[in-house]
Amino acid sequence: MRCPWPAIRLAKAIREHPGETIEIMADDPAAPRELGQLAANAGLILQDVEGSGNHRFRITP
Template identity: 60%
Template sequence: MRCPWPALRLAKAMRALPPGATARLLADDPAAPREVAALAAEHGWQVHDDGTGELLVNG
């Protein structure tokens, strides 16, 4: 999927998770880390990007 879809789906998943939960996002769109980081900053989530295309987001 191309951005912004990974970020939008992540936002939906994070709303369904309890506070403090972690979501794992696999994305191969080069824009995904930027989009997810911006979304996380808006919501106060923490993002860990290990550079493999897997992003861990803590809410």
């Protein structure tokens, strides 16, 4: 998903599934930075599971 959709969907998933592990895919080059900031603000940990153009992120409590 291109910006800003990954961040919007992650914010929604954090609200709807507190305390759960969330996975999200994004091809936006800004996604690692934006999702990392969003996760940090929520007190969560962001892991970049796959890189190289398409990123798959795992966000954990």
